[in-house]
Amino acid sequence: MSIKENYEIAKQAYEKWGINVDEAVERLKNVPISIHCWQGDDIGGFEVNKSELSGGIDVTGNYPGKATTPEELRSDLEKALSLIPGKHRVNLHAIYAETNEEVVERDQLEPKHFENWVKWAKENGLGLDYNPTLFSHPKAADGLTLSHPNEEIREFWINHCIGSRKIGEHFGRELGTPSLTNIWIPDGYKDIPSDRLTPRQRLKDSLDKIFAVEVDEKYNLDAVESKVFGIGSESYVVGSHEFYLGYSLKNNKLCLLDTGHYHPTETVSNKISSMLLYSDKLALHVSRPVRWDSDHVVILDDELKEIALEIVRNDALNRVIIGLDFFDASINRVAAWTIGTRNMIKALLYAMLVPNDHLKQLQEKGNFTERLALIEEFKTYPFGAVWDYYCEKMGVPVKESWLEEVKAYEIEVLSKRL
Incomplete structure (x- = not known):
């Protein structure tokens, strides 16, 4: 699957909780x-x-x-x-x-x-x-x-x-x-x-x-x-x-x-x-x-x-x-x-990409069981797919591919320094 396809699947998972993933990506650009x-x-x-x-x-x-x-x-x-x-x-x-x-x-x-x-x-x-x-x-x-x-x-x-x-x-x-x-x-x-x-x-x-x-x-x-x-x-x-x-x-x-x-x-x-x-x-x-x-x-x-x-x-x-x-x-x-x-x-x-408002409401209501359950479940939501899409959108290497550029820079530039 392409990075964009994985992103669209991730969006669906997050949007079930009212999280606007496109909006999050745009916000991140400005931080x-x-x-x-x-x-x-x-x-x-x-x-x-x-x-x-x-x-x-x-x-x-x-x-x-x-x-x-x-x-x-x-x-x-x-x-x-x-x-x-x-x-x-x-x-x-x-x-x-x-x-x-x-x-x-x-x-x-x-x-x-x-x-x-x-x-x-x-x-x-x-x-x-x-x-x-x-x-x-x-x-x-x-x-x-x-x-x-x-x-x-x-x-x-x-x-x-x-x-x-x-x-x-x-x-x-x-x-x-x-x-x-x-x-x-x-x-x-x-x-x-x-x-x-x-x-x-x-x-x-x-x-x-x-x-x-x-x-x-x-x-x-x-x-x-x-x-x-x-x-x-x-x-x-x-x-x-x-x-x-x-x-x-x-x-x-x-x-x-x-x-x-x-x-x-x-x-x-x-x-x-x-x-x-x-x-x-x-x-x-x-x-x-x-x-x-x-x-x-x-x-x-x-x-x-x-x-x-x-x-x-x-x-x-x-x-x-x-x-x-x-x-x-x-x-x-x-x-x-x-x-x-x-x-x-x-x-x-x-x-x-966490349903922060919903988790706050659960705490206010004293529903600590659901709060803890959701906090833990969201740790394995498809956050990585969104990150990969963001990197691609911003024109930087996706995943660990950036390391190859650093290795090349080390050979071409850093290794030649005294």
């Missing part, structure tokens, strides 16, 4: 995923005075072919994007600035240092998101930045974040789609602190100074991101979930939830509905923790599907900004992007 650039070069960046990776972050593996120049990284992104259905975004860190071999400190970065990225994004119809880089730097060597006791060091990072928001604003103005500028810091202590409050007071004061500088919200959206612990900050992280949840609500900023930044028994899917009650928008960095914030490539597991279900069944596709954040150097990096992003989109499609 952008922000794809993180740093999977392509193991968070190396292109600074002239490059520092070792730090801040509680670790990338493991030495698969050949990582990008070592901006041109290589953009080429690899283009290849991955050609295998992913839909129009998406690319998420940059400050360390991906291009300064023409000039040493430019991070607090001196300007929009001009990202003009090649903007030009490339225009050519490819992409939006750009942005992150100040508050790690892998001498002024973050002791694991403290915006909460540092030294005022001069704090000032450096404050100015870096102010400049980053202006860069994000520039992206939004140039590309006609607002940039999400997200602040994450590594600040914390390895052992039990004797004072938890004072570093958080300094962090709050730093953030207040950063956000006191006005940027146009039409072009830039501000987000803050928490973490539960990191390597070197096992006992205490200044920017905890509670800290940033309170700060974002009080100051009308987006709270960004990274799926790897919580206790292993916590799930981000369970937080989304609560936060949407009090926030107009929230942001996600979707990753896959294995025992800790290890940033494995996203797979189509239960938690990913539950995140997608929470977004779709609560009609929040326009309120939740979805980005990815994983880095695996043990496998082909273009394949990692492709697998992770396709899985995020698959999860959203899966969520659109």
Whole structure:
């Protein structure tokens, strides 16, 4: 049977439950995923005075072919994007600035240092998101930045974040789609602190100074991101979930939830509905923790599907900004992007093909038997046939055929890199 014939059979199964499959496919086309650039070069960046990776972050593996120049990284992104259905975004860190071999400190970065990225994004119809880089730097060597006791060091990072928001604003103005500028810091202590409050007071004061500088919200959206612990900050992280949840609500900023930044028994899917009650928008960095914030490539597991279900069944596709954040150097990096992003989109499609309204009614009526039965039965409905049709419709490889293109790209391009 052809892909179209399988799709028509699948439609009939779903339409018995009032699910408009054609409409779901059209909706999915308009959901952008922000794809993180740093999977392509193991968070190396292109600074002239490059520092070792730090801040509680670790990338493991030495698969050949990582990008070592901006041109290589953009080429690899283009290849991955050609295998992913839909129009998406690319998420940059400050360390991906291009300064023409000039040493430019991070607090001196300007929009001009990202003009090649903007030009490339225009050519490819992409939006750009942005992150100040508050790690892998001498002024973050002791694991403290915006909460540092030294005022001069704090000032450096404050100015870096102010400049980053202006860069994000520039992206939004140039590309006609607002940039999400997200602040994450590594600040914390390895052992039990004797004072938890004072570093958080300094962090709050730093953030207040950063956000006191006005940027146009039409072009830039501000987000803050928490973490539960990191390597070197096992006992205490200044920017905890509670800290940033309170700060974002009080100051009308987006709270960004990274799926790897919580206790292993916590799930981000369970937080989304609560936060949407009090926030107009929230942001996600979707990753896959294995025992800790290890940033494995996203797979189509239960938690990913539950995140997608929470977004779709609560009609929040326009309120939740979805980005990815994983880095695996043990496998082909273009394949990692492709697998992770396709899985995020698959999860959203899966969520659109569940009779969410009917299941809500069953819960309201206390009919938990039928609710559970239907939830389980829909796990084996012909979702794959719809996904195959969507890929074909969007002009990208169907099923695992994309892997052949990655293998060819590895032979023709990646294997020739030093």
